[in-house]
Amino acid sequence: MARLPMPRVRIDEAARLTRTEGIDEALGAVARDAVELLGSAKFSRVRECGSPDRTRRFVDLSHSGARRWCGMAGCGNRRKAGRHRHRKKDPQPSPA
Numbered sequence: 112m113a114r115l116p117m118p119r120v121r122i123d124e125a126a127r128l129t130r131t132e133g134i135d136e137a138l139g140a141v142a143r144d145a146v147e148l149l150g151s152a153k154f155s156r157v158r159e160c161g162s163p164d165r166t167r168r169f170v171d172l173s174h175s176g177a178r179r180w181c182g183m184a185g186c187g188n189r190r191k192a193g194r195h196r197h198r199k200k201d202p203q204p205s206p207a
């Protein structure tokens with residue numbers, strides 16, 4: 112798949128970028144990215160999302176290397192909202 116043709120990119124006189132691609136070019140671009148990742152040091156940073164759905168993998172480029180979610184906008188925020196609801200429902204007893 113990585114040998115499939117590259118998307119054609121063109122810039123017109125108004126500096127607008129036009130990208131022409133079909134399914135083969137799109138799949139080829141994904142395959143080339145996968146091959147580059149497999150052969151790089153970043154491959155050791157590939158993680159599976161901590162969401163119960165676990166549908167995504169991501170490259171953890173964080174400094175600590177402890178990222179748990181594919182993205183905070185989706186999975187991370189759902190998890191935080193769930194913990195917040197749980198805390199409101201079952202509050203910790205206050206110290207006496």
Ligand SMILES: [Zn+2]
Nearest residue numbers: 160162181186
């Ligand atoms: Zn996720």
